Amino acid sequence: MDNHPRDERAKEAETSEGVPAPEGPANLIDTDYVIGQDNLATDKLGFNIDLHGKVFTISALVTVFFVVLTLALQAEVEPLFNALRDWLTGNLSWFFLLAGNIFVLLCLVLIASPLGKVRIGGMNATPDFSYTGWFSMLFAAGMGIGLMFYGVSEPMSHFSAALGGTTVEDGVRTDWAPLGAAADDPSAAATLGMAATIYHWGLHPWAIYAIVALALAIFSFNKGLPLTMRSVFYPVLGERVWGWPGHIIDILAVFATLFGLATSLGIGASQASAGLSHLFGLPEGDATMVLLILGITAVAIVSIMAGVDKGVRRLSEINMGLAVLLLLFVILVGPTLMIVTGFFQNLGAYVVNLPALSNPFGREDANFSQGWTAFYWAWWISWSPFVGMFIARVSRGRSVREFLIAVLLVPSLVSVLWMTAFGGTAIDQLTGAGFEGVRDAALELQLFVMLGELPLTAITSFVGIVLVVVFFITSSDSGSLVIDTITAGGKVDAPKPQRVFWAIIEGVIAIALLLGGGLVALQAMAVSTGLPFTLVLLVGCYSIIKGLMSEPRG
Amino acid sequence: MYRKIMVPIDLAHLEVIEPSLQAVADLARHYQAEVCYVGVTSTAPGSVARTPEEYHRKLEEFAQRRAAVHGQPVSAHTISSADPIADLDDLLIDAIKDVGADLVVMPTHPPKHLDVIIPSHGGKIATHTDVSVFLVRPERS
Numbered sequence: 001m002d003n004h005p006r007d008e009r010a011k012e013a014e015t016s017e018g019v020p021a022p023e024g025p026a027n028l029i030d031t032d033y034v035i036g037q038d039n040l041a042t043d044k045l046g047f048n049i050d051l052h053g054k055v056f057t058i059s060a061l062v063t064v065f066f067v068v069l070t071l072a073l074q075a076e077v078e079p080l081f082n083a084l085r086d087w088l089t090g091n092l093s094w095f096f097l098l099a100g101n102i103f104v105l106l107c108l109v110l111i112a113s114p115l116g117k118v119r120i121g122g123m124n125a126t127p128d129f130s131y132t133g134w135f136s137m138l139f140a141a142g143m144g145i146g147l148m149f150y151g152v153s154e155p156m157s158h159f160s161a162a163l164g165g166t167t168v169e170d171g172v173r174t175d176w177a178p179l180g181a182a183a184d185d186p187s188a189a190a191t192l193g194m195a196a197t198i199y200h201w202g203l204h205p206w207a208i209y210a211i212v213a214l215a216l217a218i219f220s221f222n223k224g225l226p227l228t229m230r231s232v233f234y235p236v237l238g239e240r241v242w243g244w245p246g247h248i249i250d251i252l253a254v255f256a257t258l259f260g261l262a263t264s265l266g267i268g269a270s271q272a273s274a275g276l277s278h279l280f281g282l283p284e285g286d287a288t289m290v291l292l293i294l295g296i297t298a299v300a301i302v303s304i305m306a307g308v309d310k311g312v313r314r315l316s317e318i319n320m321g322l323a324v325l326l327l328l329f330v331i332l333v334g335p336t337l338m339i340v341t342g343f344f345q346n347l348g349a350y351v352v353n354l355p356a357l358s359n360p361f362g363r364e365d366a367n368f369s370q371g372w373t374a375f376y377w378a379w380w381i382s383w384s385p386f387v388g389m390f391i392a393r394v395s396r397g398r399s400v401r402e403f404l405i406a407v408l409l410v411p412s413l414v415s416v417l418w419m420t421a422f423g424g425t426a427i428d429q430l431t432g433a434g435f436e437g438v439r440d441a442a443l444e445l446q447l448f449v450m451l452g453e454l455p456l457t458a459i460t461s462f463v464g465i466v467l468v469v470v471f472f473i474t475s476s477d478s479g480s481l482v483i484d485t486i487t488a489g490g491k492v493d494a495p496k497p498q499r500v501f502w503a504i505i506e507g508v509i510a511i512a513l514l515l516g517g518g519l520v521a522l523q524a525m526a527v528s529t530g531l532p533f534t535l536v537l538l539v540g541c542y543s544i545i546k547g548l549m550s551e552p553r554g
Numbered sequence: 555m556y557r558k559i560m561v562p563i564d565l566a567h568l569e570v571i572e573p574s575l576q577a578v579a580d581l582a583r584h585y586q587a588e589v590c591y592v593g594v595t596s597t598a599p600g601s602v603a604r605t606p607e608e609y610h611r612k613l614e615e616f617a618q619r620r621a622a623v624h625g626q627p628v629s630a631h632t633i634s635s636a637d638p639i640a641d642l643d644d645l646l647i648d649a650i651k652d653v654g655a656d657l658v659v660m661p662t663h664p665p666k667h668l669d670v671i672i673p674s675h676g677g678k679i680a681t682h683t684d685v686s687v688f689l690v691r692p693e694r695s
Contacts, residue, residue, distance in 0.1 A: 028604060036601035128597060128636040224604030307640020396597050492596045493639045496672055
C-alpha cells in the first residue's frame, strides 16, 4: 500500500474488520508451484466450484466407501475396526506416549529459545483477531465439547478406580487405576485422579495441536506454501509434495477430519439427547437425535456462510462467555474454598506425577496407560489436522512465543481450573456429603447430576446443554472450513457452496451412522488414523525447527 | 460529476471483469475522474500471490497498465482478510468510505434463482452504500 501514509496503514490494521496491514520480511520458499494449479474450476452447475481434482474426488469416494461399508457390513466391520484400535493402543502405546512427550518438550524449548521471536506472517505482520476472539476460537475448536462431558466423569472414574486399589490376576493388573492407585485413601485417590485427568487434558493434547498448527502456519504464512497438510512435508520431500505423496497426506487429513467430526457429532447428539430427556423428559430416541444433528448442521452452515470473523469467531466468543459463566457459577456456588486450594494442589499433583504418568516404558498400569492415555493421544492426534489447521488459519501475526503460550500454557491452566471445579465438586459431593448420584449415573448424565446438587439446576443444566450444542456447532463449522481448504488445494477463497457441501456431508454421515449403526466402529477407524498422523507430527517437529531457523528474528 | 471511481478487481478472474473495465475507462475519461482499483486477498497464500505484499504489487502493476489505457490518474488499494470469500462484501463497502469513492463500477452476473441463498456481490454492495453503483452485466449473446 505504497500510496498510503504509514499511520493510515497502522490505523487500518487496528480496525475490527480483520484487515491487517500486509507487511514485513519473511523467508518465502522458492517454488514454481502455483496454488490451485491442479484445481478443477467451473461454473457449469449454476454456481462456481474450484477444487483439487484428485484430493476432492478420492476423499469423497473413500468417504462414501467407508460409510457404505460400515452400514452394510456392520457386524463384520465393527470388531475389525475395534481390534485395529485395540492393537494400536495396546502395542504402540509406548510410541504414542513417547511422541506426546517429544511434542511437549519441543514446544517448551521453543518458548524459551530465540526462535520464539519469529513472527507468523512476517516480522511486521499484525494479528487478524483480538486476544478474546483468537483464544475463544482456539478453545472451542480444540476441546470445548470434551470438557463438558469429561469434566465431571473423568476425574470421577480415576478417583473411583484409584480408591479401589490394584487387583492382579495371573501377574497382570486388571484394575483401571492410574499408576500405583491409592487404595482406601480418598484424599490421595482424589489427588491422583485429578492429576491423571489433567495429564490427559493439559500440556500434551495442546502440544499436539500446537505442533500441527505451528508447522502449518510457518509454511503457509512465512514460506508462502498452500494452507494444507502437505506443505509441512516440504523440507523433507521437496517438490514431490505437489504430487502423489502430498495428495495422500491431504486425503488422509480429510478422512481423519471428516470421520472424527461426524462420529463426534453422532455420539454428541446421543449424549445431548440423553441430557434433554433427563432435564425436560423429552423422548430420547432417533427422532430427537436426528433433529439435533439437523439443527447443529443448519446453524453451522449459517456460521460458515458468514465466515470466520462474523460466524465462527462470534459463536466461539458467545460460547466462551457461557462457559466462563458456568465455571464461575460452579466455583462460587460449589465448594469455593476447596476449588481454590484444589487448583494449586492439583496443579502441584500434576507436576509431581507427570514424569511417572508420561513414562512410555515398563508401565504396570497397562489398562490406564493403554486404554486411557494411548487412546486419548491417538484421538487427539487424529483431530490434530483439523484443529491444527484451523488454529493456524487464525494465528497470523502472532509471534511463535506468544502463539505457544496461548495454545499450550493458557489452555492447560484453564483445563486444570475446569477439571478442578467440575470434577472436584463431584468428588467432594461423594466424599464430603456421601452423595453417590454422580458416581452411579450414566457417563453422559454425570455433569447434569452434579449440577443437580447445586442451586438453580434448571438454568445451569440448560446452559450446559446449550454449551454442548454450540461447541458442536463451532467444531462443525471450523471443520468444514478446513476440509474445504484441503480439498481446494489450499485455497482459502474457494467458492462458498463448497464449504456448505462439506458441512452437509458431515451431518449426513452422522445421521446415516446414527440410524444405521456403526458410529463406534468408525470412531475406532478415525482413532486409527492417529498412527500415521503421529509420523506426520514428528516430521512436523523437524520442519518447524528447520523452517524457524531460516526466518528473520525480530 | 464523479471524482473518484472505485473498481473492485479480482486478479484471479480478469476475464470476468474485462467488459466492465471498458466502461470504467469511458466513465473516467468522461468525468476526468481518478480510478481506484481495489483488491481483496487472503492472508494465506493464494493462486494470484503468496503474500499480501505480492498481491499489492500485482494490483499496482495492473492499475498502471489501466492508466496507460485510459490516461486518468489511478491508485491501488489492497485489503487482506483471513476469510476473503465471506468478508468480501463488507470489506468492499468499508473500502468505499476508506478510499473516498463517489462511484463504484463492478461486474455482476444476470439475476438467477441461487441469488436468494447467495446474493450477488454487486447487488449486496449497492443496497449497503450511499454512493452510486454501476453494475456491468455480461453482453447478451
